[in-house]
Amino acid sequence: MREHVPNEYGRFGDFGGKFVPETLMRPLEELEAELDRALADESFQSEYVRILHEYSGRPTPLTFAPNLTEWAGGAKIYLKREDLNHTGAHKINNAIGQALLARRMGKKKLIAETGAGQHGVAAATVAAHFGLDCIVFMGEEDIKRQALNVFRMKLLGAEVVPVSSGNRTLKDATNEAIRYWVAHCDDHFYMIGSVVGPHPYPKMVREFQRVIGDEAKEQVLAREGKLPDVIVACVGGGSNAIGMFYPFLQDDVRLVGVEAAGKGIDTPHHAATITKGTKGVIHGAMTYLLQDEYGQILEPYSISAGLDYPGVGPEHAYLASIGRVDYESATDAEAIAAFQLLAQTEGIIPAIESAHAVAKAVELARRMTPDETVLVCLSGRGDKDVQTMMHHLGGKEGEGVVVR
Amino acid sequence: MKALLSVNPPLFIPFLVAGDPTAALTVDLALALQDAGADVLELGVPYSDPLADGPTIQRAAARALAGQMTLPKAIHLVAEMRKKGVKIPIILFTYYNPVLQLGEESFFALARENGADGVLIPDLPFEESAPLRRLGERFGLPLISLVAPTSKQRIERIASAAEGFLYCVSSLGVTGVRETLPETLGDFLGEVKRHSRVPVVVGFGVSTPEQVAVLKRECDGVVVGSALVQKVEQLLERLQAPGEKEATIAEFAAYVRALAAPLREPCASREKFQ
Numbered sequence: 001m002r003e004h005v006p007n008e009y010g011r012f013g014d015f016g017g018k019f020v021p022e023t024l025m026r027p028l029e030e031l032e033a034e035l036d037r038a039l040a041d042e043s044f045q046s047e048y049v050r051i052l053h054e055y056s057g058r059p060t061p062l063t064f065a066p067n068l069t070e071w072a073g074g075a076k077i078y079l080k081r082e083d084l085n086h087t088g089a090h091k092i093n094n095a096i097g098q099a100l101l102a103r104r105m106g107k108k109k110l111i112a113e114t115g116a117g118q119h120g121v122a123a124a125t126v127a128a129h130f131g132l133d134c135i136v137f138m139g140e141e142d143i144k145r146q147a148l149n150v151f152r153m154k155l156l157g158a159e160v161v162p163v164s165s166g167n168r169t170l171k172d173a174t175n176e177a178i179r180y181w182v183a184h185c186d187d188h189f190y191m192i193g194s195v196v197g198p199h200p201y202p203k204m205v206r207e208f209q210r211v212i213g214d215e216a217k218e219q220v221l222a223r224e225g226k227l228p229d230v231i232v233a234c235v236g237g238g239s240n241a242i243g244m245f246y247p248f249l250q251d252d253v254r255l256v257g258v259e260a261a262g263k264g265i266d267t268p269h270h271a272a273t274i275t276k277g278t279k280g281v282i283h284g285a286m287t288y289l290l291q292d293e294y295g296q297i298l299e300p301y302s303i304s305a306g307l308d309y310p311g312v313g314p315e316h317a318y319l320a321s322i323g324r325v326d327y328e329s330a331t332d333a334e335a336i337a338a339f340q341l342l343a344q345t346e347g348i349i350p351a352i353e354s355a356h357a358v359a360k361a362v363e364l365a366r367r368m369t370p371d372e373t374v375l376v377c378l379s380g381r382g383d384k385d386v387q388t389m390m391h392h393l394g395g396k397e398g399e400g401v402v403v404r
Numbered sequence: 405m406k407a408l409l410s411v412n413p414p415l416f417i418p419f420l421v422a423g424d425p426t427a428a429l430t431v432d433l434a435l436a437l438q439d440a441g442a443d444v445l446e447l448g449v450p451y452s453d454p455l456a457d458g459p460t461i462q463r464a465a466a467r468a469l470a471g472q473m474t475l476p477k478a479i480h481l482v483a484e485m486r487k488k489g490v491k492i493p494i495i496l497f498t499y500y501n502p503v504l505q506l507g508e509e510s511f512f513a514l515a516r517e518n519g520a521d522g523v524l525i526p527d528l529p530f531e532e533s534a535p536l537r538r539l540g541e542r543f544g545l546p547l548i549s550l551v552a553p554t555s556k557q558r559i560e561r562i563a564s565a566a567e568g569f570l571y572c573v574s575s576l577g578v579t580g581v582r583e584t585l586p587e588t589l590g591d592f593l594g595e596v597k598r599h600s601r602v603p604v605v606v607g608f609g610v611s612t613p614e615q616v617a618v619l620k621r622e623c624d625g626v627v628v629g630s631a632l633v634q635k636v637e638q639l640l641e642r643l644q645a646p647g648e649k650e651a652t653i654a655e656f657a658a659y660v661r662a663l664a665a666p667l668r669e670p671c672a673s674r675e676k677f678q
Contacts, residue, residue, distance in 0.1 A: 019532060021529075294502055
């Protein structure tokens with residue numbers, strides 16, 4: 001299966017493709033050609049791996065979570081520690097790969113969109129590292145939710161452009177980034193942060209994130225002598241999930257993507273795109289999305305800025321349609337509880353995005369046996385969320401914070 | 405195969421957003437455009453996430469969506485325009501996702517039934533357009549093609565398959581008024597004209613009679629969008645004020661006439677693009 005997707009039209013089954021204004025078609029063709037040359041170029045690959053190791057601190061560890069395992073009382077829970085990457089999330093893997101590609105194409109200016117700010121920070125970081133300019137589009141609502149990351153991006157020398165259209169979140173930031181790209185595609189490189197957008201972005205970002213799953217596979221095998229039974233990852237656009245799942249697609253492993261259920265999937269306030277969405281086109285790709293009956297895109301909701309997106313990567317849509325990956329969801333409340341639980345049982349504060357995966361993993365582990373294993377992609381760390389959590393938990397300095 | 409939409413240059417092609425500010429006023433404005441000399445009308449269907457549009461058309465779309473405009477309602481507006489006397493060809497300008505949700509075949513059937521003459525989908529590039537092109541032929545509604553300054557070796561492929569007219573995007577970027585058009589536009593248009601069997605028109609940024617006068621010598625017509633939508637925006641309150649509608653529409657028509665005027669004058673010597 002995976003040898004053939006995406007096909008030459010950038011399709012994963014019915015999903016993917018290139019639904020963009022004509023102005024962007026030639027830049028996309030150029031990108032596709034250069035990406036294929038780079039992926040086949042050993043010196044490119046070894047430079048990418050060298051920077052992942054020397055600059056981002058890869059390989060990231062696989063951590064057994066004994067207390068969380070005991071708390072759940074079922075399967076053994078392992079965490080793939082993407083939170084220990086430089087800049088605090090998996091986003092840097094992709095940013096390094098795309099920055100190398102931008103340099104190879106002679107482009108000195110990066111455009112990025114960001115939700116939680118993790119991709120924006122990763123883009124700003126690699127821009128500083130490689131001596132490139134960087135302009136980051138971010139929704140005004142997210143700027144409010146993620147003030148710390150906004151400051152980090154500025155500190156790194158990036159320009160942060162507030163976006164005031166729509167719900168002022170990731171979807172709107174992506175619209176504005178694409179519009180800016182249309183106007184500046186002659187000398188700018190658009191660095192998308194997830195496995196979304198027109199071909200070849202979903203494929204490219206997957207190739208730059210599969211290091212997560214490749215490493216984890218080797219680490220779990222070394223530790224357990226067998227593959228995990230279940231792998232869990234959160235899904236907004238879905239880059240950490242694809243990166244984790246992709247190397248396991250051919251294996252007998254249950255794969256579970258966790259979408260943001262916000263205030264509940266039976267309310268209008270969620271971002272559970274595969275669970276509740278329908279087929280359509282968003283940001284240049286055919287995929288599942290949240291939309292009304294006339295094809296107008298609906299505003300999603302999640303406490304997590306990184307999952308607050310009405311679309312999903314086309315490869316996820318495909319994997320859902322063929323039944324290879326199960327897509328479930330976790331609510332704000334479940335994610336907040338898991339956020340506290342992991343902090344208090346393991347001394348690891350996860351990103352609120354990753355906490356959605358932790359919540360589902362605990363639920364699944366509980367119904368499994370101690371000889372089985374669950375692997376969770378801990379996509380990022382929660383420093384950026386501490387302020388929001390203080391607000392949600394209503395306490396000052398941890399007061400009133402209790403695990404169920 | 406016979407030509408799907410036959411139009412004679414020079415072409416003045418204005419653009420309106422259906423439902424901005426109301427469905428009824430869109431019909432009035434369309435009539436005014438026809439009286440002011442429009443050759444073809446582009447009727448824009450409002451969309452929540454218009455990737456090819458700048459702030460002016462985004463705001464107009466938001467106003468129209470707030471008034472509950474939808475793709476089916478916009479198509480029905482064409483029939484309303486026909487009833488009120490709009491005779492010029494009407495091209496439906498819509499993003500792809502609303503078409504997908506209505507159903508591609510239902511969309512073409514409804515468009516034909518209501519008197520539309522063509523379709524333009526700005527986020528459906530050539531490679532993805534074959535099924536809709538076939539439907540367009542079946543229903544007699546051409547899918548209007550676009551070329552951009554970045555198209556380069558794509559131009560020949562796109563131009564040779566073009567029906568109705570060929571829409572050239574003047575410069576990089578989204579829709580919106582531009583003070584100047586690129587100096588390289590002449591070369592680009594020359595290249596496009598060499599390959600095209602249908603009239604070649606220029607849009608994106610065209611907003612003054614001076615630009616129209618210059619473009620007239622290089623191509624077969626112009627599309628004017630954001631400048632008109634901006635004018636509608638300026639006139640919003642007066643268009644909807646009791647007793648002021650007719651005078652306000654007359655003011656809109658005078659503005660449009662001035663824009664289109666250079667196309668109606670005999671051709672003078674070639675001028676450089678500015």
